[in-house]
Amino acid sequence: MEAASIPESPAASPRRPVGSILADNILWVLMALALLVYFVQDPEQTLDDVKTGLSNGTIWALIALGYTLVYGIIELINFAHGEVFMIGSFVTVSIWQTLGVTPDNSIVAILGSMLVGLVLAMLASGTLNVMIERVAYKPLRNAPKLAPLITAIGMSFILQNVGLLWRPQPDSSPDLIGSQKDYFTVFGVAIEHSDVFAVVVTAPLLIALLWFVGSTRYGKAMRATAQDPDAARLMGINVDRTISLTFLLGGLLAGAAGMIYALYNGTIQFNQGFTAGLIAFTAAVMGGIGNLKGAVVGGLIIGVIQSISDTHFGQVWTPAVVFAILILIMVFKPQGLFGEETREG
Amino acid sequence: MSTAVASARSNVTNLQRLVPNWAWMLIALAVALLYPYILDQLLAEPDDLLDASIQTLAYIIMALGLNIVVGFAGLLDLGYVAFFAIGAFVMGWLGSQQFPDVAGGKGIHILTPSQSAFGSDVPGIHVNFFLVIFIAALFTALWGVILGAPTLRLRGDYLAIVTLAFGEIVPRIFENATSGIFGIGSIDFSNGRQGITPIDKINLPWTDEKFKYPLELKPVYFVGLAMVVLVIFFNRRLRDSRMGRAWIAVREDEVAAAAMGVNLVRTKLWAYALGAALGGFAGVFLATYNNTVNVDQFEFGFSVLILSMVIIGGMGNIWGVILGAVALSMFNRYGLKQLNGVPDQFGLDFDVTSINYGIFGFFLLVMMVLRPEGFIPSGRRKLELHGEVDETDHLGAESDHTLYDVREDR
Numbered sequence: 001m002e003a004a005s006i007p008e009s010p011a012a013s014p015r016r017p018v019g020s021i022l023a024d025n026i027l028w029v030l031m032a033l034a035l036l037v038y039f040v041q042d043p044e045q046t047l048d049d050v051k052t053g054l055s056n057g058t059i060w061a062l063i064a065l066g067y068t069l070v071y072g073i074i075e076l077i078n079f080a081h082g083e084v085f086m087i088g089s090f091v092t093v094s095i096w097q098t099l100g101v102t103p104d105n106s107i108v109a110i111l112g113s114m115l116v117g118l119v120l121a122m123l124a125s126g127t128l129n130v131m132i133e134r135v136a137y138k139p140l141r142n143a144p145k146l147a148p149l150i151t152a153i154g155m156s157f158i159l160q161n162v163g164l165l166w167r168p169q170p171d172s173s174p175d176l177i178g179s180q181k182d183y184f185t186v187f188g189v190a191i192e193h194s195d196v197f198a199v200v201v202t203a204p205l206l207i208a209l210l211w212f213v214g215s216t217r218y219g220k221a222m223r224a225t226a227q228d229p230d231a232a233r234l235m236g237i238n239v240d241r242t243i244s245l246t247f248l249l250g251g252l253l254a255g256a257a258g259m260i261y262a263l264y265n266g267t268i269q270f271n272q273g274f275t276a277g278l279i280a281f282t283a284a285v286m287g288g289i290g291n292l293k294g295a296v297v298g299g300l301i302i303g304v305i306q307s308i309s310d311t312h313f314g315q316v317w318t319p320a321v322v323f324a325i326l327i328l329i330m331v332f333k334p335q336g337l338f339g340e341e342t343r344e345g
Numbered sequence: 346m347s348t349a350v351a352s353a354r355s356n357v358t359n360l361q362r363l364v365p366n367w368a369w370m371l372i373a374l375a376v377a378l379l380y381p382y383i384l385d386q387l388l389a390e391p392d393d394l395l396d397a398s399i400q401t402l403a404y405i406i407m408a409l410g411l412n413i414v415v416g417f418a419g420l421l422d423l424g425y426v427a428f429f430a431i432g433a434f435v436m437g438w439l440g441s442q443q444f445p446d447v448a449g450g451k452g453i454h455i456l457t458p459s460q461s462a463f464g465s466d467v468p469g470i471h472v473n474f475f476l477v478i479f480i481a482a483l484f485t486a487l488w489g490v491i492l493g494a495p496t497l498r499l500r501g502d503y504l505a506i507v508t509l510a511f512g513e514i515v516p517r518i519f520e521n522a523t524s525g526i527f528g529i530g531s532i533d534f535s536n537g538r539q540g541i542t543p544i545d546k547i548n549l550p551w552t553d554e555k556f557k558y559p560l561e562l563k564p565v566y567f568v569g570l571a572m573v574v575l576v577i578f579f580n581r582r583l584r585d586s587r588m589g590r591a592w593i594a595v596r597e598d599e600v601a602a603a604a605m606g607v608n609l610v611r612t613k614l615w616a617y618a619l620g621a622a623l624g625g626f627a628g629v630f631l632a633t634y635n636n637t638v639n640v641d642q643f644e645f646g647f648s649v650l651i652l653s654m655v656i657i658g659g660m661g662n663i664w665g666v667i668l669g670a671v672a673l674s675m676f677n678r679y680g681l682k683q684l685n686g687v688p689d690q691f692g693l694d695f696d697v698t699s700i701n702y703g704i705f706g707f708f709l710l711v712m713m714v715l716r717p718e719g720f721i722p723s724g725r726r727k728l729e730l731h732g733e734v735d736e737t738d739h740l741g742a743e744s745d746h747t748l749y750d751v752r753e754d755r
Binding site for chain 2: 076140147153155160165319323334
């Protein structure tokens with residue numbers, strides 16, 4: 001991504017007369033341009049980066065949804081969300097280790113254990129997220145907004161250290177899907193098992209979530225609470241339960257992301273949640289926080305930015321690149337890609 | 346029970362009234378000066394505790410620095426570690442053999458011995474510690490302004506996340522700046538993950554004799570104490586100054602403060618600059634005391650540790666923050682080690698010291714839920730946090746908490 005674009009983007013400052021859509025969206029335009037330049041230079045490598053980025057981005061998208069759901073409803077950055085994702089990974093791998101499943105087992109056993117791992121990780125993360133809300137955020141609903149952010153940080157550290165005690169060393173997940181093997185090749189880009197797997201697991205979850213929020217009674221209650229909690233309560237919506245439900249949904253998705261991450265990357269460790277959390281938060285802000293589709297798109301874009309940065313700047317600089325983008329977006333484009341008017345804005 | 350607490354409290358207040366404020370400070374200073382000698386008398390092995398105390402002095406300075414940003418000006422900064430890192434690296438650059446080729450290998454020496462004990466030249470830049478602390482303070486203040494400037498338009502949690510990102514980027518840049526920065530130049534600034542070591546020991550400007558820590562800790566303790574006293578004086582004067590009142594006004598209500606003629610940009614940038622300067626000040630001290638400048642020290646947890654000190658002690662209250670810093674830092678450096686055997690007794694196999702950040706996280710959580718104003722709250726903040734208990738239960742709080750309100754103001 002476009003180290004070149006970083007110094008230039010202050011030009012996007014709204015102090016300038018915002019005449020054209022182009023000037024307003026200079027950050028995105030520059031990113032797209034950089035991608036185009038890289039593509040012209042080395043099409044095959046760039047396509048491969050985009051593929052890796054998109055499949056990796058599905059994981060960030062799932063986590064980002066948790067941030068965006070919670071922020072949309074109580075305007076809180078659930079700082080512990082990355083750790084919820086980490087616990088999801090740990091639960092999955094622990095289950096597989098207990099079951100003793102290996103890649104040599106029959107396909108039915110592997111699929112079955114993957115399903116069990118997925119469901120249990122989702123349940124564990126979902127329950128954990130609801131409990132976090134009860135313990136750390138609910139008592140502070142009426143406190144200044146700084147207070148729950150600080151308890152969130154506290155919670156994040158507690159969970160990270162729980163992870164540290166659980167697995168002091170990085171641990172490897174059984175390679176159930178043969179993640180590095182090529183599945184098929186398009187335009188000279190090898191699609192690996194892990195890529196297919198990430199998309200196949202993520203897509204139904206995303207659709208289910210969008211359906212749930214968009215078309216069910218509970219989803220309607222969530223949207224109403226997000227719009228105006230007081231009015232929602234007057235309309236007979238149980239606001240507390242709706243908030244718990246939101247945390248449950250976010251946790252479920254984080255658990256699924258944890259399971260995918262374990263198989264996709266092959267190794268898990270206690271501090272994976274911190275970085276993943278920040279990356280996913282960047283994705284959520286990029287898509288416009290509170291916007292579900294935006295979070296998904298943001299996750300995919302961040303994934304691509306990461307893999308392109310890996311190739312062109314080296315892996316050591318990638319975290320700095322992602323954080324720099326986070327700063328640029330928050331300072332110059334806080335409403336994100338799909339800029340909606342914010343509630344109090 | 347509450348009556349017992351209340352009567353104890355009134356006793357304390359009576360005692361406070363009995364003796365004037367400056368006398369309390371003198372007593373505290375006398376105790377601090379005698380402290381190493383008291384330890385000598387009480388303990389057979391005082392060095393462990395004195396070592397922890399010296400680290401604590403540096404943490405006090407940093408907590409007071411962060412208190413300017415968070416406590417006075419109300420800007421939640423989650424990336425304070427960046428200034429510790431910058432200060433420490435200034436010491437690394439100006440007080441080690443990191444740049445062996447300067448001045449044709451002879452090295453640059455300012456008020457430091459130019460020859461080693463064996464009479465040979467010492468390469469690298471070597472500036473006296475007492476100069477470096479002020480150079481580093483200026484340099485980090487500059488960086489405080491540079492990193493603070495983009496965040497001026499943000500409030501609340503967006504501000505917190507942006508500062509956090511800065512706190513993550515700065516150490517990454519140091520870590521990777523082993524061959525120029527961003528591919529420009531080829532100077533090794535940091536030795537990568539190994540870090541810069543050894544760092545020059547402190548020597549007084551008028552003598553070539555270096556301090557002999559870690560063998561002899563008392564002199565370095567007194568240097569640290571002098572720095573703390575200077576910083577406390579500085580902080581108290583600042584708090585009562587025109588600038589200090591402007592900070593509090595901005596913290597309480599930005600719009601009202603601006604309407605009253607407070608220059609928001611200048612006020613906030615000064616808070617960042619001075620807070621950062623103290624981080625650099627302490628960073629230099631820790632660098633030379635620990636004899637290394639290593640990127641592994643500069644993690645997010647450190648920012649949170651300092652923030653915990655400020656919050657647990659009582660945001661905005663100088664004495665509260667000092668109490669928080671002493672309590673947490675001594676607990677971190679000394680208390681936890683004593684607890685290392687405890688999990689064993691329950692048949693668990695881990696060191697308590699390894700989960701120190703988890704324990705601090707727990708403190709933060711409990712403190713925020715039970716006593717958000719800290720142990721020794723500043724009067725104003727106490728009112729803020731407990732003034733609106735009677736308000737009807739409403740969520741989302743589009744209320745009068747403008748201080749913390751989330752939205753970027755545009």
